[in-house]
Amino acid sequence: MADAPPTAGPPVQDDPAPDPSPSPASDPSSGAPSNRAVALVVVVAALGYFVDIFDLLLFGLVRKTSLQEIMADELAGKSAQEVDALLASTGIWLDNILQTTGLLVGGLAWGIIADRYGRLKVLFGSILCYSLANLANAFVTDTTQYGVLRFVAGFGLAGELGAGITLVSELVSRERRGLATTFVAAVGILGAVAGYFVTRFFDWRTAFIIGGVLGLALLALRIGVVESGMFLKAEHAHVRHRGAFWLLFWPRERLKRYLSTVLIAVPIWFVVGVLVKYCDRIMPSLGLPEADKPSPAKAIMWCYIGLALGDLGSGLLSQWMRSRRRAIAVFHGLTVVGLALYFTVAATSLDAFYAVICFVGFASGYWAVFATISAEQFGTNLRGTAATTAPNVVRWSAAWTGGAWLWLSGAWNSPWQAALAVGVVVLPLAMIATLGLRESYGTDLEFNEE
Numbered sequence: 001m002a003d004a005p006p007t008a009g010p011p012v013q014d015d016p017a018p019d020p021s022p023s024p025a026s027d028p029s030s031g032a033p034s035n036r037a038v039a040l041v042v043v044v045a046a047l048g049y050f051v052d053i054f055d056l057l058l059f060g061l062v063r064k065t066s067l068q069e070i071m072a073d074e075l076a077g078k079s080a081q082e083v084d085a086l087l088a089s090t091g092i093w094l095d096n097i098l099q100t101t102g103l104l105v106g107g108l109a110w111g112i113i114a115d116r117y118g119r120l121k122v123l124f125g126s127i128l129c130y131s132l133a134n135l136a137n138a139f140v141t142d143t144t145q146y147g148v149l150r151f152v153a154g155f156g157l158a159g160e161l162g163a164g165i166t167l168v169s170e171l172v173s174r175e176r177r178g179l180a181t182t183f184v185a186a187v188g189i190l191g192a193v194a195g196y197f198v199t200r201f202f203d204w205r206t207a208f209i210i211g212g213v214l215g216l217a218l219l220a221l222r223i224g225v226v227e228s229g230m231f232l233k234a235e236h237a238h239v240r241h242r243g244a245f246w247l248l249f250w251p252r253e254r255l256k257r258y259l260s261t262v263l264i265a266v267p268i269w270f271v272v273g274v275l276v277k278y279c280d281r282i283m284p285s286l287g288l289p290e291a292d293k294p295s296p297a298k299a300i301m302w303c304y305i306g307l308a309l310g311d312l313g314s315g316l317l318s319q320w321m322r323s324r325r326r327a328i329a330v331f332h333g334l335t336v337v338g339l340a341l342y343f344t345v346a347a348t349s350l351d352a353f354y355a356v357i358c359f360v361g362f363a364s365g366y367w368a369v370f371a372t373i374s375a376e377q378f379g380t381n382l383r384g385t386a387a388t389t390a391p392n393v394v395r396w397s398a399a400w401t402g403g404a405w406l407w408l409s410g411a412w413n414s415p416w417q418a419a420l421a422v423g424v425v426v427l428p429l430a431m432i433a434t435l436g437l438r439e440s441y442g443t444d445l446e447f448n449e450e
Helices: 035-070 080-117 119-137 143-157 160-171 177-201 204-224 229-236 245-249 252-263 266-276 279-286 296-321 324-342 350-363 367-376 380-412 415-434
Strands: none
Touching (some): 035 080, 035 143, 035 160, 035 177, 080 279, 080 380, 119 380, 160 177, 229 380, 245 380, 266 296, 367 380
């Protein structure tokens, strides 16, 4: 149960009256942060997520070139088909399994730190961790070193989005909260586009160095960022169960809320982790000529342009509809259309493929609304833990969706049929999970879980 009513805040009216209490950003006499300080938090969170996505997707962008160099002896003498299969299986292991497992473990660790010791400590610690790991990635000489560092990088990356969204959600007024988190997500996702162009002009080792340096440079901007007043109030009041992650699994209502939050976003990382990153194996099996085999790096770039536009669209839609749930449902419907196009129209030509990938990115671009929901569904004493673990459990889902795709591809000898089978599972689950959420648009976040 929570200290607030079961709806986690006052019911949302069709035309809610302004909050009579002064907002943290507008009452200097209260000692709360100014508008300028809150704006700095939003900008720094957006830039942090930009670097987060840059580094998170960097391996996918340089997967083939880096592994071809590191595994040159192992690949020697193999046929083109054998090389593609080995690069795909190694990529699944390093990215979809090791890196996402690092995200899962890191999400739990950073989430607990956020609720027990503060959101700012996570923003500083996580970016330092993954920046150093990515710098070290530039000097790997074998897949073992690569795997260890992808796990460490994943561990560090896990804290960035959740802590940033939590801090923004707690500092911005309830009416503008969705707009602020939409800005953070939309700007952040463009990090993948920047990563694509960096890898076009620099070799893969230099690209990792650039990612690490960007992260370290961002640390300087965070010096002036303020802590959440809601967290400080909970800390000073010695609120119980701060960061008690096991409370996410009990009672049943809270477990349903958490599982529903996670499941609604699994299709996003199925699209990115399988359909986009391994399009060079899926599309030829659908009939696209071998000469027109798509580039996974270019596909990631077009997908993330679509995702950025989708995040803007879904975030604004949730504000206009005054409903997070309905906005998610609309974008689930668009994702169904996108996947239908992927398995039909995309295989007709290379230009059609990239156009479809951009649309699929837009259709699955509801990460902004999902991240906002992750923060809004839970009380202050569990908000950091929930908002940090949920996105990383979703990212970790790429391990089982990617693993299932790889296994079915071998068993059926048909990468496209395997991808379709996995998609037929994850999308209906996401749609059903939407029903398990409680509407959180405009809710008051100043409550605690018990």
